Amino acid sequence: MKLERFEDPADSGNSPKWHTGKPCIEKGCAEPAGTAWSHLWCFKHNVERIRRIDAGFKALAATEGEQGGTLLAAAKKALDALTFIYAANKDDHDSADDVALASVLAELRDAIAKAGP
Numbered sequence: 001m002k003l004e005r006f007e008d009p010a011d012s013g014n015s016p017k018w019h020t021g022k023p024c025i026e027k028g029c030a031e032p033a034g035t036a037w038s039h040l041w042c043f044k045h046n047v048e049r050i051r052r053i054d055a056g057f058k059a060l061a062a063t064e065g066e067q068g069g070t071l072l073a074a075a076k077k078a079l080d081a082l083t084f085i086y087a088a089n090k091d092d093h094d095s096a097d098d099v100a101l102a103s104v105l106a107e108l109r110d111a112i113a114k115a116g117p
């Protein structure tokens with residue numbers, strides 16, 4: 001596995017030139033604070049911190065992907081059902097209800113086309 005820059009002890013961003021002269025803010029840690037990524041944490045705790053943030057973002061992205069997929073599937077079912085109702089009503093497309101339904105159908109179709117693969 002290739003190390004990211006923040007994880008690589010030999011990276012210039014982890015060199016002593018970033019040290020602030022203060023200790024790491026993590027409780028009980030006496031290592032020197034300061035890397036290119038933060039002036040508050042030592043190398044080891046900065047790595048832990050960024051990995052935690054990264055994991056949080058990945059989990060969030062995965063959740064959004066799943067929910068987006070579920071919503072899209074539901075929207076497609078709704079479009080199918082409404083299209084069927086609209087078609088079954090074809091003798092009466094001039095009624096206000098049907099005009100409104102046609103406009104909702106068009107909006108839904110556009111939204112699905114934009115969101116979907």
Ligand SMILES: [Zn+2]
Nearest residue numbers: 024029042045
């Ligand atoms: Zn530390």
